[in-house]
Amino acid sequence: MLPVKNRFLFLIILLCAVIFSVQTFAQINDTSQDEKSVVATGIGSIVENNIPLARDNAINEALRRSIEQTLGMLIESETLVKNFQVIDDNIMSKTKGYVKNYEVIRERKRDEYTYEVTVRATVKTADIESDLEAIATLLRRKNTPRMMVIIDEQNIGEVPGTYSYFNTDMNTAENTIMNDFMSKGFTFVDKTTVERNLDRQKAAAILQGNVAEAASFARAVGAEVIITGKAVAKATVVEAFGAKQRSQQATVSLKAIRSDTGHILGSSVANGAYPHIDDVVGGTKAIEKASHVVAKDLMKKILDQWQKDVSSGSIIVLNVRNVQTLSDLNRFKRYLQSGIRGVKSVNQRDWYNGFAVLEIVVPQTADKFAETIDGKIVSGATIKVTGITQNAVSLRLIK
Incomplete structure (x- = not known):
């Protein structure tokens, strides 16, 4: 028979094992409930x-x-x-x-x-960002959007400007962002296609934050989403416990833009630090660390927006030509609201000289909506679809 002291120790161990088992079972149960x-x-x-x-x-x-x-x-x-x-x-x-x-x-x-x-x-x-199968399902439902990335990166000792962008291969921030997104199933436009179509004037406008230019260029090379922004590294000297140490720090600031509408899907900023005796090496590592953080945050925002699109309805921009009178415009808006199944809202953004820009919220992709509306007749005018992108449809009213 065990001594009293040993029996007491055995009971404590047994009790801990039971508690651990219950906690483990509860965690498994909670996971299954998700x-x-x-x-x-x-x-x-x-x-x-x-x-x-x-x-x-x-x-x-x-x-x-x-x-x-x-x-x-x-x-x-x-x-x-x-x-x-x-x-x-x-x-x-x-x-x-x-x-x-x-x-x-x-x-x-x-x-x-x-x-x-x-x-x-x-x-x-x-959270969807940790589930590769769910991401693949969502990407298919969104017709597998293609991505591209252009980042103005300035490491320690480099001169800012577009010259350095054209004289280096894919920079650290771009490479990190692409790899992190591709590991989750995202697809990117080939880098050589981007370089072949990008001149210094376009690059300068994009790298300076021109959203319209970024969206236009992405659309031209076949990308539905462009990720663009800046990555900057600098060196500082910090003192700890009486000793001075050189440290490299980086800030990466990016935004994701829909190429066909110019709408911003999300933006993110992150900092990274990496102490190293070599400023260039430390700056590169700091940019890489910050880029990983930004990639994770930006990916979550993009996936959340796309999930909202397929669950509650996405915004589709309608570019409508030959809307000659205000009465024509109002009749067309009423038809969208009452004549097309699933349209939740219709908002007018512009109307000038026969050209109207409307935004609708509908639980369909743009191509499915275009198929639904093409050939319909509204007050004697036939609706003709003249163009489709992932988030926009171009129409003409033919009388």
């Missing part, structure tokens, strides 16, 4: 016998419903209520979840005008 399997059904309208389009729209609606069923709609803005009636019907709502993967388990043409799809989706409530 992931749900949901069956949801969506419906797409069949327009001019275009069943593939109706099927895609039905799948997207089913995926949105799968998130809503899991989490409920989380209203993240204040809702004005008067006499128990919501007076602001255009509140922004979104769901804090994402579809990791899904499969179509049933589909059918319900009638002449509607197509029905039922999916089984795996929905998660954790």
Whole structure:
């Protein structure tokens, strides 16, 4: 029989083991609760016998419903209520979840005008940036946007300006950003394509922060998103415990821009430090450290925005020509609001000399929306689609 002292020690060890086991079980349980399997059904309208389009729209609606069923709609803005009636019907709502993967388990043409799809989706409530499978699913739903990166990098001892940009290979910040994004499944436009089309005047404008020039150039080389900004390193001397030590510090400041609309998807700033006897080596390492931090933060913001696009609806810019009168403009806006299924809001940005710029929020990609609206007739005018990018559609009203 064990002595009293040893028995007491044994009981303590046993108790600790039990507590540890319970905690481990709870953690596993919590992790499993972050992931749900949901069956949801969506419906797409069949327009001019275009069943593939109706099927895609039905799948997207089913995926949105799968998130809503899991989490409920989380209203993240204040809702004005008067006499128990919501007076602001255009509140922004979104769901804090994402579809990791899904499969179509049933589909059918319900009638002449509607197509029905039922999916089984795996929905998660954790952060998407740590889930490679979910990122791949989201990228596919966004039609796999292509990225590009141009960063004005100035290491210690380098002269600022575009000359150094053209006389070096891909700099440290660009290389780090690309590698971090590519490791998560993002695709980038080939660097040689960028260099072949980039002259000093364009580079100077982009590196100085000209958003319109950056968006225009990215669009020209086939990128849907451009990441651009600055990375600067400097050397300082710090004193610790009576001894002086040389330290290199860097600041990296970047923003991600949609090339077709010029909208900023997100921006981020981070600092990094790396002590080294060689300023250039230390500056390079400091830029690399800061770039890793910026890449992680910027990626999260981009993914959050894209998840919001597919869950709650994305902004699509409509460039409409031959809108001759104010009455024509108002009739077209009313048609978008009431005649096209899923349009949540219509905002006028410009109208001058027959050319109107509108922004709509719709739970569709731009190409799907273009297929839906092409050929429709509004007050005697036929809508003709003349151009499509990832977030914009060009139209002409033909009378």
